[in-house]
Structures are given as structure tokens and as C-alpha cells.
Amino acid sequence: MRKLTLSIVFTFACSFSSFAFQNMEQVEIKTQQITKEVYLLQGAGGNIGILTGPDGVFMIDDQFAALSDKLIAAIATISELPVRFLVNTHHHGDHTGGNENFDDQGALILAHQNVRERLKEKATDSSAGIPVITFNDQLNLHINSNDVMVLHVHNAHTDGDALVYLPQSNVLHTGDTFFNGMFPYIDLSSGGSVDGDIEAAEKGLSIINEKTKIIPGHGNLANYQDYSNYLSMLKSIRENVQQKIDQGATEEEIARDESLTSEFYTDQEASEFFINGEKIRRTFYKSLKK
Template sequence: MTARFLTAAATGLALAITATAIAQDQDVTIEATDLGGGVYMLVGQGGNIGISAGPDGVLMIDDQFDRLSENILARVEEITGGQELKYVLNTHYHGDHTGGNEAMTAAGGTIVAHANVRVRLASGEEPRPDEALPVITHEDGMTFFWNDNEIQIHYVPNAHTDGDSMVFIPNLNIIHTGDTLFSGRYPYIDLDGGGTVDGYIANLANIVEMADADTQIIPGHGPLSTEADVRALHDVLVEAKAAVQALVDEGLSADEIVAADPLAEWNETWAWGFINGERMTRTIVTDLMSEKAHEAMDHSAADHDH
């Protein structure tokens, strides 16, 4: 019952954000930024898109919403001079990154994603049709040798969801994080979709390790970013988690913790419409409390064995 309630709440959230996006702008311009080496960042609505263009054709990373597909394809055609769309990587299953899958398949693209993305897109209350499903999946990463680049797809376990891919192109020093980075704002961590606060924090540290001061980082949401932006979010989440943890350890209930507003000092800078201070607090509380419940279960199981 709890799981169903949470799923319904998450769906409601997704619908709300979609409706807002539609209300904001019917005629979205897709802005493109040239990152060099045939790689571009495309911004419309929803998750930021990356493309690698060149002699092998177009590899696209994420495809936003279905209603934008025509605009996106027109922009890609314009940028590349009509190169063929060959592959589309979904960094994870959310609709603001996979909404255009049917249209991209129709345009000749082959959808690629972590195996859990295919499972999630094919199930749930509104399963997506076959044309929207990844036809190539990976379990623990893969590499495209594409347009003279080595485009590495890294599997990120249990960060934003349970099927996150992050893209690293070493020779161009470019990273596309998918939603394992919300730049300059609190991240949405989809606990029902297999995300965890610890996994999210661990991967931010991982990105900092992969990057240097010159790395161009395309975040899932937010502007083109740098290692410093990743470090800043990492540090805020570490401190925010510690602040919430202290109250959990004192034995406060979830509602009492929210009322105590432990993230107050960060909210002005990091809270935003979708993930306000309360929602970020509840995400951390929920995650910490379920972790605690699991540990308690493990301990009692261990006691039983002895």
C-alpha cells in the first residue's frame, strides 16, 4: 500500500511538472551550444540533450518530451547538415529524457540504455510501446567508438534511479551526467525508482574524480557546468544529509524533522520549484529511515543465526 501511494505521488509530481512545462511555452526553441569535437549541448525543456555529430552520424543522449521531437530533429539536422540519426542513449527512464523515444525510433535511431530502463519503460501504469523501448541494453557500461571518439557509457548504481548511465568522452574532456547532476539546485532523487542519497553523493565524488578544471559537464538539468559546480552540490548534500541524520538519531519523526527545517541555511541558494527545502528534507529522511529499518532487520536476522 505504501509503495502504491508513493508511486501515485511520484506520478502526480511528474504530471504536474509536465503540465507546467506545457503551460509555459508551446513553441519551444531548442538552443544549441557547440562544445567542440562535434559535440553539442541542446536545451529545450526537460533533460539537457547531448549529441555527437560527425562522419559516423549522430549519437544523441536523451530526447526530452515527445511534443518537442520535431523541433529537436530539425535543430539536429540544421547543426549537422543533415547527418543521419543512428543511436539514442537514454540516461534513465524518466519522461523528460525518454519522451521522444518513439519519434527518434521513427527517425531511424536505435535506443540504447541500461537494462533497468527497458524494464521500467515497459512496465508501470502506462507502459511505453515497443518503439519507445531500448533495443540495446547494458548492465555495467559500454563504449561507442564513434566519430573518432571513445564515448564511454558508465553505469551509475542507485543514484538518481537504478538505471543511470553517465557519458564520458575522455579525448574531448566532456561529461554528460544525466540526472546524476542537477546543477546549482537540489537534485531530484527518485527513491521509488531505485535512487539513493548515498549513491547520489558517491557519484558526485566520482564525477569530481573523473573531471579536471577544464572538463565541460552537461548536467541533466541546469546550465553547462564545471567540476566546481559538481563539488558544490556534493558538499551541500553531504552537509544536508548530516544535518538530517542528527535529527533522525535523536529519534524525531519525519514530520518533526521537516518542521525543524534542518536545510534552512541552504534553501535560499539550492531550493527551486520542483525540489523545495521540504521535498529535499523528506527525500533524505525517507532514505535514512528505510536504511535504518533495513539495518535493524539485518541485525535481528544475524541475532537469530546466533
Template sequence: MKTIYTLFAFFGLITSNAQNKDVVITTHKVTDHIYMLEGRGGNIGVSSGEDGIFMIDSKFAPLTPKILDAIKAISNKPIKFLANTHHHGDHTGGNENISKLNTSILAHDNVYKRIKNNSKQSDDALPIITFNDKLSLYINGDQVLIFHTEHAHTDGDALLYFTNSNVLHTGDTYFNGMYPYIDLNSGGSVNGYIAAAKQALILIDDNTTIIPGHGKLSNKKEYEFFLEMLESIKVSVLKSIENGKTEDEVASDASITKTYDDLNFGCCFISSEKIRRTFYKSLK
């Protein structure tokens, strides 16, 4: 039996390495000094300027060399700060690698706690600067407002707004064009997720460019539609709960999400059945 497990692990490693080898990191220019790096894992934000590089999220560890190549194509300046939008591995997996570049990592208090308690991550992946509610960072001609949203995607989410550049990085409180992953086991909730979108929308205007946690670059109109989707599903699921429906009955009721299924929102990370089940669990 041990041999079988070893073989599974070996072939799993080969598959993982092959997937990483095939990953392409694509750079999207957002403003004259802000960029989004897209590839496997969460979208990375990069601010480049005289003060150095300010990086948001680090994807998976094996992708670090490709990510650094993409950043060096933007600027040869050192990576001064790395901010984590939350603790998930597709956003913090490269932390340890980046920390070895004498980069200071910052995140919400709960991100520190969750990485600290994760046996798969070393202390080198930990943020050395943490905050409880909000934080301001002045870099590359921008004031970056970093603020916590409670019990949204997780219990440690941070949104980052570049006030002068009018760019918002939402982390995984926004999955553009798809159903979101709401991590109930890590303190996430439907109500908190909706509140996070409302909180962010107050800050921005029609000219804001949004870097979502996953998906293509976005704007206020698309973010508002995403919020509309969340609130619509919430209303339908609450009605089903009030009518005594069980979790399985709600999960199998395709009418709840049909409008957004028809727009292919169930394309990617979270299926329509999974999002209905998540809403039920959170709202029940």
C-alpha cells in the same frame, strides 16, 4: 462526473499543447562537435561528426520536431544512436519518434524494464542495446565511456564521458544550481546519489565541461560544490534522525538547508521542504 473528467482532460491537453508551442530549444556549443540542447525537460547531449549523430536523451515526445530542427541546424547526418541516461519521461518521451528514424537506442538494463512496464510507452521506445555495468562507444573521434551508477537518481542511471573531448553528461545525477529529484520509488537513494557524484568526479578534471541533467553547463568546481551540499544535508538529517526527530519535524526544519536555500537551490523542481523529506525517507 464522466463529463467533468473529460473536460479536465481536454483543458489539460490544451494547456500541454500551449506549453509545448512556447518551448524554445536552445543550442549551446560545448566543443567543436559536441552540443547541449536546452529546453523543457532534461538536457540533450549531441555529438556530431563523420560517423553521424550520437544523441543523449530525447525529452518529451511533442518536442521532437523542434529537437530535430535543432539537430539539423548542426548536421544533416542521420541520428545513429540515442542513449538514455534513465527512464523518466522528460528524457525518454521522444524515444518512439527517434526510433522511427532507424536510430538504435541504448540504455541500462533497468531502463528497458521500466519502459517495458510503462503502459504509457510503446515497445518502439525501448532500447535495443542494454548493458549492466559499463559500455564503450567509439564515435566521431571519441571513446564514450558509459557507466551505470547504482541506486542514485533511479536504479538505471548512466553517465557518459567523452574521453577525447573531456565532456561529461551526468543525466539526472546532477541538477546544476538546484536541489535534485531523488526518485526513491524508482530505486534512487541519497547514498547512491552521493556515490554517483564521487564516481564521476574521479574521472574528470578542472577542464571538463559538464552537461547536467538539468541546469546550465557546468564544471568540476560547481559539481564539487553540489556534492558538498548533498553531504552537508545528509549529515544534518542523520543527526536529526539520531535525535529521534520525525519525518515531519525534519521536513519543517529550515535550518538544515538554510545555507543552500539562501543560494536559491529550492528554486525549481524540488523545494527545500521536499529535499529534507526525501533525505529523511532515504536515510531512515
């Protein structure tokens, strides 16, 4: 667990630092087969889902640009076909950094409309890597014997999040609306909210079953109970923080009150997370006060 949390800290330090690609040459891509046709790829950045089959590779997120060659090499070990479709679960760079490289390889990029708009804002002179197919609420694809469901969840981790469900394979990719084994990162500055993140988990759980394999945005492969526990944590922290707000507590008082979150992770345990105990309490306070 210590190695996992340190890896996650590194991932997010990379995501939001000017030194994003430092030491990327040392990153190894780990491939985990989930079903006969679905794989999980982990390196530095958000978890990647891969659906293989005769129609070509369907890819969910792509981490950092500096890792694209390694990812292409890893994918080549599980499929002789190229990446045909690439869906972004949201706009953060540790999930979309490789867009331009996979665009150059011929992948068709899909995402929620808000993801396209945010990536366009960050683009310089090129439209390469910008999603060319967008949706508002739901997008359906039929590829590699799966009725792929791409479902928007409103104002959760960001304002452009998508859940990707592969019903025939019974695999769900949650993007960063689910962090397995740690406090979540709810990006309030990008339209995220506590209530939205809770609703995203509720929606995800409503479309799957107890045998579903779940790829979280960060952390190890999860199951239904892990996902359900995550939802319970969010609801409990929301209740705890809201009660303190109703009693007139300030942000600083809530930030210092470890008892609001220690049922799940103590501040010592969470000190190795990207979002530690104080940060998650501040996030809940700011979101709920809105």
C-alpha cells in the same frame, strides 16, 4: 536565475503531470556549442547532449515526444547526418519521451537494463522506442573520434542511471544525478537513494578533470567546481539530517527544520525549485531511514 528556476519548475511540472504536452508549441530549442563537436540542447525537459562527426549523430536523451520535430530541426543546423545512436540516462519521460520518434528516424536506442524494463512497463501495444541495446555496469562505444563511456551508477536518481563521458572531447553528461544550481530530485519510488546520488557524483568527479565541461540533467552547463560543490551539498545535508535522526527527530520535525539545508538555499530561494526545502529534507529523511 529566476527565469532559469521557473523554467525548471515548468519542466518538472510537465514531467509528472497529465498536461505534459500543454504549451509545448511555445518551447524554443536553444543550442549551445561546447566543443568543436559537442553541443548542449535545451528546451523543456532534461538537457540533451549531441556528439557530431562523420559516423553520425550520437544523442544523449531526447525530452518530450511533442518536441521531437523541433529537436530534429535544431540538430539539422549542426549536422547533415541523422541521429544514429540515442542513449537514455534514465527512464523519466522528460528524458525518454521522444524515443519512439527517434526510433522511427532510425536511431539505435541504448540504456541500462532497468531503463528498458521500466519503459516496457509503461508501453502499450508497441515496442517502438524501447532500448534495444542494454548494459549492466558499463558500455563502451567508439564513434566520432570518441571512446564513449556509458557508466551505470547504482540507485542514485533512479535504479537505472548512467553517466556518459566523452574523453577525447572531455565532456560529461550526468543525467539527473546532478542538478546544477538547485536541490536535486532523488526518485525514491524508482530506486533512487541519497547514498547512491552521492556515490554517483563521486564517481563522476573521479573520471573527469578540472577542464571537463559538464552537462547536468537540469540547469546550466557546469564545471568541475560546480559539480564538486553539488557533492559537498549532498554530503552536508546527509550529515545534518542523519544527526537529527540519531537524536530521535521525526520526519515532520526534520521537514520543518530549515537550518538543515539553508546553508545552500533558503526555503524562500528553494520555493521556486521543483524540489523545495521541505521536499528535500523529507527525501533525505526517508532515504536515510531505510
